Amino acid sequence: MSDGEERACEGPDSMYVKLISSDDHEFIVKREHALVSGTIKAMLSGPGQIAENETNEIKFREIPSHVLSNVCEYFTYKAQHTNSSTEVPDFPVSPEISMELIIAANFLDC
């Protein structure tokens, strides 16, 4: 990807944000993608000086990495198919993690 910009999470207007799972896995995703999640959106742009605003990092202590990775995939999936006139395929969810994923989805409001 040639963004012309470093994948930096510094600054308030950085292009990317970092999502950290409970097992300290860091997922760097585009800011606009992450804002799909209402919770993340509130965390990053909410009123008040939250630490996340500065560092653009969010730590999720309840969400393991295998779940968070799926969440990030969903971000991309949603970004791609939103405003798409073509038929949207199902987002592949494996049954094994569906329970945990539903918890995360419920938490993240996405």
Next chain:
Amino acid sequence: MAEMLMETVKRLQSRLRDNPESRKLLKTLKRLRDVPMTVDILVETGVGKTVNSYRKHEAVGEAAKSLVTKWKKLVPQTADRANSHVKEPSHSHRGHKRPREPSPEEGGSYAEAEERGYHTIYSPSPPQHKQYSPQQEGRYQSDQYESPEPEPSPPPPPPPRKDLHHIKPNKEPSKNHHHKDGERQRQQQQHTEVRRSNEKSREWHQSPPQKTAKHMKTTTTSAHDRKEEKKKGGDCSEGRRQQKETQPQKVEDDYETPTMSFESFLTYDAPTVVKKKKKSSSQQQQQQLPPSSSHSRPSQSSSSTFSSSRGTRSPQPSSSSSSSKYIKTNGSQSTKRSHPDSSTEALPTPEKRRRVVEEMPMLPEIPLPAIQPNYRPLPSMDVTPLSPQRRKGPVCNDEDDAGFTGKRLNSKMVVYSGSKTAYLPKMMTLYEQCIRVLQNNIDSIAEVGGVPFDILEPVLERCTPEQLYRIEELNQCFTEDSNELWRRHCQHDFKRESRKEYESWRELYLRLHDEREARLRLLTQNITSAHANKPKVRQAKIAFEDSFAKPPRDVRRRQEKFGTTSGSSAASTFAACPIKPKAAAPSVHPAEPSGPSSSQFIPAPSSSRSSGPSAAAVGAVALGKPQPKKKAPMMAKTIKAFKNRFSRR
């Protein structure tokens, strides 16, 4: 002196005909060679023909051939003169037909000639026949070898005659021609005609002028083909050729289809393309000959058939000519027809071939999907702008490819791959997606973990009472919240019941469910007991358990013969029925030959098996040792005979 010679020749000729022995034939041929042959004798006796018939004989073929060539040399002048004659009444069909063929008048005369010749076939006139045969035959053969030379030069006039003569060369057709020509009685013309006709006779079948052209071209080829064909001998025409009867030829003609289209279809795949025009013209000419067409049609068809068969062999019209040659052998008329047929074939064949060829390229294209220029592999997730076009792309490509199939060029047909539900109507959130997946796999839900009931409520709503019960068992926390769900189940299954005090819907449901189960069980017991008391309709019983089964007569005979008769029922039955013992024996007691004997009469193999041991026991007890020994040969027989059939039941 001449008369004596004539008589000698006739005698020898008759000897040739009557004695198929090669030694005697050789002798006779030798004698004939020594005889100072003249053209008159040849013509009158037709001995040339007779000798020519032995051309292909194993032993005397060579001698016959040499003799015929020798005699041919006797009549070189007359052959040359044949070309000069334009319209000869031509005893041979060829003679008549050839001059007629080039023009419609000739065609008419051709028809007449054919007709006459046709008639003459049935009423042979010996002198004419003899006259024509030797000359023509000789010329025919000589022409065959001379084919390439004389043909190309003179187109219409000589070809007709040549054609006429050409037809004659065949023994049979020559005979026919002779018959026909007898009326014409132009020996000299015949000679010349014979020569020319020989050269072009092959082509004669085809239209005169065109035929001649064909002959010219095909004579060479035809000559070759003829040789080839002769050698091959596989052609039916050759067989027919061998026949020297006109009638069979005619019969053959009758069998052939009279339609031109059929010919063209026959030669559909034939590679002959060169002489289209000639053939077409010949066809036309031939078609102009209505009366002859009647004859010609069968011959045409025959010729076409032959030519078609040959066509594959030789890509040139020579094949047709060669085939026509064969046809000629069958009969002059047939040969004539074959000429036009071949010509006709040539015309429709190339046309049809062309047509077919044109059509051919289309066919393979249809089933294969064309590789469209706009083809793109599945886009990656990042290729957002392309996604809208993705689905429409293939559809449009189909339409864009003009040369694709020719179908659906303007229709808007949206192609869906996969089921409709594969694509969601709207974007679902991750939560909804997960719910969907869980709903599809309710039975896999075991321990939920900390998931609150509210989150999973959509999933549980879809549970059956059993599923719900199971999940509640695993996750007791759901029990409190699932009352509503149970209420729904109760209303669905037990509409009339109402719940008691302090009874939750869940309890109510469970109670009602248990009651129902109990009732069902009770009913089942009653039914089974009732059925037990009834007499059984079908029951397997052992036949001839105690009594003696009388074996069939032949079996009894064999028993007496081999000493396999046994006093006991088991033993006798075993000996009497060799079929089943094999079946039952291996399955039950391979070493117990008497066992299966009783099983023969038992329909079910299982029952046979069950009875086997008992019968075996009985048999063994009754007879003791000698029986097994006696049965050994029978057993071996049965095992061998029914090894495959009754291997293992």
